Amino acid sequence: MREKFRELVKKKNRIYANLELLHWDLETKTPVKSKPYLSDLVAELSMQEYDLFTSDEFINLVENLNKEKENLSEIEKKEIELSMEDIERMKKIPSDEYEAYAKLTSINQGIWEEAKSKKDFSIVKANLEKIFNYNKKFAEYRRKNEKNLYDVLLNDYEKGMDIEKLDIFFNELKKEIVPFLKKIQEKKKSLKEENKIDVPVDEDIQFKFAKYLANYVGFDFEKGIIETSEHPFTLNLNKNDVRLTTNNKKDTPFSTVFSIIHEAGHGIYEQQTGDELIDTLLGTGGTMGLHESQSRFMENIVGRNKSFWKPLYKKAQEFYPFLKDIDFEEFSKQINKIEPGLIRVEADELTYSLHIMVRYEIEKMIFAGEVSIDDLPKIWNQKMVEYLGIEPENDSEGLMQDVHWYCGLVGYFPSYAIGSAYASQIYNTMKKDFDVGKALENQDIKKITDWLGEKIHKYGRLKDTAEIIKKVTGEELNPKYYIDYLKEKYSKIYEI
Amino acid sequence: MREKFRELVKKKNRIYANLELLHWDLETKTPVKSKPYLSDLVAELSMQEYDLFTSDEFINLVENLNKEKENLSEIEKKEIELSMEDIERMKKIPSDEYEAYAKLTSINQGIWEEAKSKKDFSIVKANLEKIFNYNKKFAEYRRKNEKNLYDVLLNDYEKGMDIEKLDIFFNELKKEIVPFLKKIQEKKKSLKEENKIDVPVDEDIQFKFAKYLANYVGFDFEKGIIETSEHPFTLNLNKNDVRLTTNNKKDTPFSTVFSIIHEAGHGIYEQQTGDELIDTLLGTGGTMGLHESQSRFMENIVGRNKSFWKPLYKKAQEFYPFLKDIDFEEFSKQINKIEPGLIRVEADELTYSLHIMVRYEIEKMIFAGEVSIDDLPKIWNQKMVEYLGIEPENDSEGLMQDVHWYCGLVGYFPSYAIGSAYASQIYNTMKKDFDVGKALENQDIKKITDWLGEKIHKYGRLKDTAEIIKKVTGEELNPKYYIDYLKEKYSKIYEI
Numbered sequence: 001m002r003e004k005f006r007e008l009v010k011k012k013n014r015i016y017a018n019l020e021l022l023h024w025d026l027e028t029k030t031p032v033k034s035k036p037y038l039s040d041l042v043a044e045l046s047m048q049e050y051d052l053f054t055s056d057e058f059i060n061l062v063e064n065l066n067k068e069k070e071n072l073s074e075i076e077k078k079e080i081e082l083s084m085e086d087i088e089r090m091k092k093i094p095s096d097e098y099e100a101y102a103k104l105t106s107i108n109q110g111i112w113e114e115a116k117s118k119k120d121f122s123i124v125k126a127n128l129e130k131i132f133n134y135n136k137k138f139a140e141y142r143r144k145n146e147k148n149l150y151d152v153l154l155n156d157y158e159k160g161m162d163i164e165k166l167d168i169f170f171n172e173l174k175k176e177i178v179p180f181l182k183k184i185q186e187k188k189k190s191l192k193e194e195n196k197i198d199v200p201v202d203e204d205i206q207f208k209f210a211k212y213l214a215n216y217v218g219f220d221f222e223k224g225i226i227e228t229s230e231h232p233f234t235l236n237l238n239k240n241d242v243r244l245t246t247n248n249k250k251d252t253p254f255s256t257v258f259s260i261i262h263e264a265g266h267g268i269y270e271q272q273t274g275d276e277l278i279d280t281l282l283g284t285g286g287t288m289g290l291h292e293s294q295s296r297f298m299e300n301i302v303g304r305n306k307s308f309w310k311p312l313y314k315k316a317q318e319f320y321p322f323l324k325d326i327d328f329e330e331f332s333k334q335i336n337k338i339e340p341g342l343i344r345v346e347a348d349e350l351t352y353s354l355h356i357m358v359r360y361e362i363e364k365m366i367f368a369g370e371v372s373i374d375d376l377p378k379i380w381n382q383k384m385v386e387y388l389g390i391e392p393e394n395d396s397e398g399l400m401q402d403v404h405w406y407c408g409l410v411g412y413f414p415s416y417a418i419g420s421a422y423a424s425q426i427y428n429t430m431k432k433d434f435d436v437g438k439a440l441e442n443q444d445i446k447k448i449t450d451w452l453g454e455k456i457h458k459y460g461r462l463k464d465t466a467e468i469i470k471k472v473t474g475e476e477l478n479p480k481y482y483i484d485y486l487k488e489k490y491s492k493i494y495e496i
Numbered sequence: 497m498r499e500k501f502r503e504l505v506k507k508k509n510r511i512y513a514n515l516e517l518l519h520w521d522l523e524t525k526t527p528v529k530s531k532p533y534l535s536d537l538v539a540e541l542s543m544q545e546y547d548l549f550t551s552d553e554f555i556n557l558v559e560n561l562n563k564e565k566e567n568l569s570e571i572e573k574k575e576i577e578l579s580m581e582d583i584e585r586m587k588k589i590p591s592d593e594y595e596a597y598a599k600l601t602s603i604n605q606g607i608w609e610e611a612k613s614k615k616d617f618s619i620v621k622a623n624l625e626k627i628f629n630y631n632k633k634f635a636e637y638r639r640k641n642e643k644n645l646y647d648v649l650l651n652d653y654e655k656g657m658d659i660e661k662l663d664i665f666f667n668e669l670k671k672e673i674v675p676f677l678k679k680i681q682e683k684k685k686s687l688k689e690e691n692k693i694d695v696p697v698d699e700d701i702q703f704k705f706a707k708y709l710a711n712y713v714g715f716d717f718e719k720g721i722i723e724t725s726e727h728p729f730t731l732n733l734n735k736n737d738v739r740l741t742t743n744n745k746k747d748t749p750f751s752t753v754f755s756i757i758h759e760a761g762h763g764i765y766e767q768q769t770g771d772e773l774i775d776t777l778l779g780t781g782g783t784m785g786l787h788e789s790q791s792r793f794m795e796n797i798v799g800r801n802k803s804f805w806k807p808l809y810k811k812a813q814e815f816y817p818f819l820k821d822i823d824f825e826e827f828s829k830q831i832n833k834i835e836p837g838l839i840r841v842e843a844d845e846l847t848y849s850l851h852i853m854v855r856y857e858i859e860k861m862i863f864a865g866e867v868s869i870d871d872l873p874k875i876w877n878q879k880m881v882e883y884l885g886i887e888p889e890n891d892s893e894g895l896m897q898d899v900h901w902y903c904g905l906v907g908y909f910p911s912y913a914i915g916s917a918y919a920s921q922i923y924n925t926m927k928k929d930f931d932v933g934k935a936l937e938n939q940d941i942k943k944i945t946d947w948l949g950e951k952i953h954k955y956g957r958l959k960d961t962a963e964i965i966k967k968v969t970g971e972e973l974n975p976k977y978y979i980d981y982l983k984e985k986y987s988k989i990y991e992i
Contacts, residue, residue, distance in 0.1 A: 014537055018514065021534075032718045034737035036519075041510055159732060204700060223529045241530030 002076065009079070010279050015049045017237035018367065024243055028227040044073070059087055069460035078462050079281040093143045101134045103410035112406035121395040123376055128405060132366050134408055139367075150367035151375040153411030158289045158418060160466045163364065165477065166414055169421065174480040177269040178387055180352060180487055184338050185220050185389065187375050187494050189452050197254050197334045199322040203228075209319040214244065216312070217485025218449040223271050232259045234266040234295075237438060239275075239283055242267045253320055254335065260474045266291060269450055272457035273477040282461040288412065289466040292419025294452065300349045301485075302448065303429050306332040307440035336493050341387040342397045349420075353389060356417035358383040359402075363410060421482040422469060425485060428454075428481045429473045443485055498572065501557050504548065505610045506775050507573070513733035520731055526722040535844055551778040559618040574958050575777040588637045597754065601904035606903035611681070617873055617891040624901060628862050631906045635863075646863035649907030654785045654914060656962045658859060661973065662910055664772055665917065666853050668975040670954045675882055676983055677846060680834050681885065683990050695818040699724075700746035705815035709979050710740065713794060714758040714760045714945040719767050722875045728755045730762035730791075733778055735771075749816055750831065754795050761794025762787060764945055768953035779836050779958040784908065785976040786961040788915025789922065796845045796916070797923050797981075798944065802828040803936035832989050836884040838893045845916075852913035858895075859906060918965060921946040922952075924977045925969045 014146045022042050030038055048106045051056060069077055090098075108127045112133035115123035139152040146152050151162040211226055215252060219226075229245035236242040244263040248256050284383075285291045302308050309316065317323040323331065338348050344355040362379060365371040371379060378397040386390050392398035404412055430436055430451055439447040455472045463471075470476060517613075518538050525533055548554060557592040559580045565573055604623045608765065611619035638781055644650050647658040706720055715722075725741035732738040740759040744752050765781045773779035781787045798804050805812065805828060813819040834844050840851040860874060861867040867875060876895040880885050888894035900908055926947055935943040951968045959967075966972060 012798055014540065018518075018537060021517065021521060022514075024522070029721055031718055031737055035732065037513065037734065037736065041514060044510065175815075179752065224527050225525055227525075237530065237534065240533065241527055313690050 001061060001065060001448070002072070005065060005076075005079075006279075008058055008061070008062065009281055012049060012052055013279060013283075014053070015045055017241070017255070019045050019049065019455060020235050020237045023278075024227075026227045026243060027096060027233070027249055034477060049447075053086070054090060054362040062087060075277065075280055075462065082281060082461065089142060091456075093138050094141075095139070097134070101111075101131075101138075101408070104134070105406075109403060109407050112400065114402060115398045116400045119394040119396040119400075125346050125373055126405060130411065131405065131408055132373070135408070136367060148367065148494055149413065150364055153367075154414065157412050157415050157466050158287050159413065161289075161418070167361060169477065169479045170360055170420070172483060173353055173357060173388070176483045177354065177486065178348065180490070181338070181340065183353070183496050184350075184387070184490060184494050185340070187496050188338075193337060195334075195337075196326050196330070198252050199320075200250050201253040201320055201322075203250055204247040205319055206250075206253050206256045207246065209253075209316075210246045210248070210256055211443075212315070212319070213257060214260055214264045214267070217261060217264050217268070217445050219267050220271050226260070226269040232263055234270070235261045236267075236270040236284065238272045239270055239278065242270045258303055261303035262295045262299035265295035267455050268298070268452075269294040271300075272449070272453040273460035274462070277460045277462065284460055285457075286459070286463075286468065287415070287465040289415040289418035289422060290456070290468065292416055293422035294456070295424040296420045297426065297452070301423055301436075302440065302445070304336055304349060305437070305440055307437040309335075310441055311443050333493060336490070337495070338490060340390055342384065342390060343401055350490055353420060353482075354387040354415040356413050357387060360417075362399075363413070413427065418477065421477060421479055422465075424482040424485040425469065425473050425475075425478060426452075427485065497557060497561060498568070500576075501561060501572075503774075504554055504557070507776055508545060508548055508736065508777075509539055509779075510776060511548070511656075513737070515541050515545065516731050516733045517632075520723075521724045523729070524741060529876065532693060534941075535617060543820075543980070544737070545950070550586060558913075571773065571776055571778060571958065573822075578777060580955065583663045585638060589634050593630070593633070597627075597634075599628070600626060600807055600900075605899060605903050608896065608912045610890045615890040615892040615896075617896060620625075620896070620902060621869055622782070627694055627901065627904055628906065630862060632681065633906070643986050644863065646860055649863075653654075653908050653911050654783050655960050657785075657910065657914070662856060665914070665973065665975045666856060668979060669849055669853060669913075670883070671848065672979045673850065673982065677834070677836065677850070678885070679800045679992050680846070680986060680990050681836070683992050689833060691830075691833075692822050692826070693815075693819075694744050694748050695814055698750040698820075699744040699746055700751045701744075701815055702749050703742065703750075705812075706744070706752050708811070708815070709753060710756055710760040710763070710941075711989065712756060713760050713764070713798065713941050715740070715763050720763055720934065723776060728759055730759045732766040732780065734774065735769045735770075737769055738766045754799055757799035758795035761791035764794070764814070765790040765948075765953050768945070768949040769956035770954040770958070775954040775960065780880070780956055781953075782955070782957055782959075782962040783911070784915035785911040785918060786952070788912055789918035790952070792916045793919040793922065793948070798936065798941070800831055801933070801936055803933040805831075806937055807939050829989060832986070834986060834990070836886055837895055838880070838886060838888050839900075847884060848915060849913040849978075852909050853883060855898075855909040856881040856913075859909065914973065917973060917975055920978040920981040921965065921969045923981065936970060 002143065012327070019042060022038055022045070024041070026038055027033060062080055065072065065076070065080050065362045066084055068173060069080065073081065088244070089416060104127065108131065111127060113126050114119060135153060136149060139149050141150060143152050146155070147164065148163045154161045154163070154166065175374050202494070207226075207228060215221060223240045224242040224244065224248065232245050232247055234242065234244050244260065246256050246260045246263070246266050256291055266285070267289060273283050273285065285294070313323070313328050313331065336349070338350050340351050340354075341347060345353050358380065361383060362371070362376065365379070376399055377395050380395075384398070400406075402413075406412075427436070430448070433451065435446060436448065441444070456468055459468060466476065507949050515538060517943065518534055518541070521540070522531060522534055558576055561568065561572070561576050562580055565576065568576065573688065578832065582922060600623065604627065607620050607623060611617060631649060632645060635645045639645060641647050642651070644659045650657045650659070650662065703722075703724060706834070710722055711717060719736045720738040722740045722742060724744060726743060728741050728743055730738065730740050740754050742756045742759070742761050762781070765787060766916065767780050769781065781790070799845065806824070809819070809824050809827065822830065832845070832848050836847050836850075840848070843851050856877065857879060858867070861875070872895055876891075877887050880894070896902075897911075900906075923932070924942070929947065930943060935941070952964055955964060963973065
């Protein structure tokens with residue numbers, strides 16, 4: 001029985017790797033007229049994967065192994081635990097409803113694109129309402145002892161997370177960061193901040209620098225590659241084949257820099273999962289929040305650190321010669337400018353979580369039935385004014401900017417903010433173990449990635465995120481470290 | 497029954513496309529530590545494809561449809577005909593022997609690499625003998641009314657080809673080209689030929705020029721892409737997804753140029769197969785010889801044509817600035833230099849077929865039992881001296897230079913020479929229809945590719961090569977056109 005389980009898991013992993021390769025090709029290389037055929041192939045393989053995991057054979061196997069857990073290895077126990085959760089989830093949602101929902105979300109991405117490009121929310125409004133309603137309904141089906149309906153979804157993306165914990169988290173942010181941002185805004189009035197780093201650089205050179213940086217922070221090119229794509233992403237066939245992309249937009253060469261460091265953070269996590277987890281269900285990164293903590297650690301705590309750039313600035317000037325006219329002190333401020341904007345993905349380190357807060361509060365209201373779909377644009381804009389001090393001029397730079405809700409990702413956004421908070425909390429512990437700034441100045445990034453590998457990456461999905469965070473930092477998610485980190489860093493930079 | 501057949505063919509094509517994508521990735525992108533896993537995936541999918549085509553279900557289907565051919569469409573008739581040939585071939589070889597052979601050839605590639613790098617034929621000699629013996633044995637099993645055993649294999653790669661026809665072909669070449677080459681060699685003594693075009697050029701620039709040229713000759717980037725790889729090749733998932741590679745070696749920028757024009761010739765052929773052949777067994781190019789005729793037509797008849805470069809030379813100088821110091825007349829000689837060398841893949845247009853002749857004659861001797869494996873190095877070297885006037889210093893630049901025999905491709909080489917000959921014969925007909933040189937000077941390559949598309953490409957595998965050649969040129973393979981073409985062109989260039 002254990003052998004049969006292993007065999008099916010291996011088979012599943014092979015289908016998964018094949019699917020990831022197809023996705024990779026579709027996003028980076030596939031010629032336009034070949035896309036429909038390869039998309040069909042994706043659909044077919046996805047169905048194979050789904051059929052495998054919903055087959056009576058697999059379900060019986062899992063349920064039977066679950067009854068004799070005492071005979072299983074630690075890895076197998078966790079595989080069975082996670083599989084049981086999936087099976088339970090699946091069994092509670094009627095398959096016809098799930099299929100209808102899957103169809104809706106798959107066609108809706110195109111409709112969202114149209115609505116966004118036409119700046120017309122009415123085009124996609126009815127579908128968005130349906131998607132929210134499906135999510136509520138499915139959450140009802142699956143609800144066990146969760147206090148709030150929304151908790152069911154929060155727990156999907158971040159196991160153990162609920163409104164109670166997130167309210168504490170976001171309330172702290174609101175209390176501390178919103179007024180802190182206002183202070184910075186005040187201070188900025190007296191500064192003549194100029195943008196000196198958005199200077200056009202040839203895409204090929206940006207790409208070469210991106211590869212240099214990925215290697216510099218520890219991304220292993222024997223187990224991975226980098227390509228270009230419309231939107232940067234990381235995917236992995238398995239730990240030995242991790243693929244990052246960058247989008248080298250000519251006019252924003254530092255968008256390339258921080259985006260590749262971010263993706264390398266995801267990539268290194270995958271590359272450092274334990275060898276013993278290969279060919280199991282656990283050989284990949286943990287929850288979305290934990291994954292995001294690793295990319296943001298790399299992007300912000302490492303990548304926007306003055307100590308990181310100090311030994312690297314000369315090299316940077318070789319790739320981007322315009323930097324020769326910017327002195328290092330000025331440069332380190334340039335890469336840490338605070339500027340509230342309308343678009344989440346372009347947000348700086350400080351305001352980023354405020355964007356998430358807007359989305360969290362709206363999701364919460366939707367699940368509590370406190371808001372109608374028609375009011376969403378207004379509420380969105382009000383919250384943007386309240387937290388960030390600026391107002392979208394249309395819904396395309398407001399509640400239609402992100403694809404997430406429109407393709408069914410509801411309850412997903414909070415993980416982004418949690419990821420940043422985990423990163424700061426982990427950083428706080430790391431600093432007790434060694435001098436991180438000094439390691440950066442010594443170009444010893446390996447010290448950092450080894451530490452993360454040993455404390456976090458190697459576990460893959462063997463341990464839950466809450467367990468890892470507790471073990472590494474000695475406590476649960478605590479927004480204090482995140483807030484302290486932000487305030488300390490930006491008080492210094494803005495001298496307030 | 498016809499529906500079931502269509503369904504299985506579609507399924508087969510999907511597995512094939514998936515396999516090609518995996519091969520593509522393995523040759524162009526796969527990180528080194530991921531290669532074993534993806535190679536396993538290739539093995540598994542190959543097995544799926546094999547199982548599908550050797551299943552009783554498929555075989556019965558084909559045999560039954562073959563009995564009621566009158567009800568089938570033209571396309572289906574041809575699909576059944578080709579499938580019947582495959583089935584017959586398969587049935588005649590005992591599967592255990594075939595498996596042993598497949599294993600041998602698959603491991604032997606690595607052994608050949610080792611032997612070649614160590615310049616030691618003895619390492620791979622025993623296996624090569626086994627491979628030849630298997631091929632003889634399999635040919636015996638399959639022999640029907642073929643006059644010679646070797647004919648069985650020749651027919652595999654070039655349907656309808658046999659020793660009788662090839663002897664006429666190669667004897668003509670020997671009679672005409674060998675003395676012609678000697679004349680050129682004599683003339684060369686009085687010339688101070690310099691190599692002016694092997695000037696280092698940055699790989700990125702070579703790659704950009706390669707893309708420019710592929711587009712220029714008509715490769716459609718909506719249905720294809722170009723990447724870099726160790727050895728240039730073309731593969732296709734289907735007619736809408738054709739992938740070429742180039743190897744941009746810094747010191748030989750014109751190797752990139754002619755290799756991409758060559759591969760584009762293969763690629764355009766695939767892209768121009770008929771739309772009605774999609775999802776059938778016929779939606780890809782014909783025999784290896786016919787395919788090679790299209791790549792060589794593009795590389796040599798088009799790409800090494802003075803009229804091709806005339807309107808393009810300024811552009812070429814933009815990509816390769818060193819050309820500004822070479823006047824056009826001189827340039828057109830530089831790209832058509834004759835220089836006998838030891839290595840087939842580096843051979844010029846004139847001497848290329850002599851390399852093939854060496855291989856053909858040796859294969860013939862092996863099948864006639866006229867030579868022992870121990871004598872091969874000596875015979876190889878003798879023939880090189882006889883036809884090309886030079887002698888290898890070791891077997892790595894002699895009979896170990898090509899992988900073909902060592903991985904089981906026996907009877908394959910002649911197709912390369914036949915391809916060149918077809919190209920000249922087709923060119924001879926094309927010139928009657930319109931002024932090819934003028935089309936090149938007018939940058940109207942489309943006139944040429946449309947003609948080839950209409951007369952050859954659109955048929956895919958619907959018609960046999962012999963049938964196509966006969967229909968297009970009015971006669972069977974005739975070496976006259978090839979010999980005339982070569983002698984006329986190079987008499988002019990070398991003024992003899």
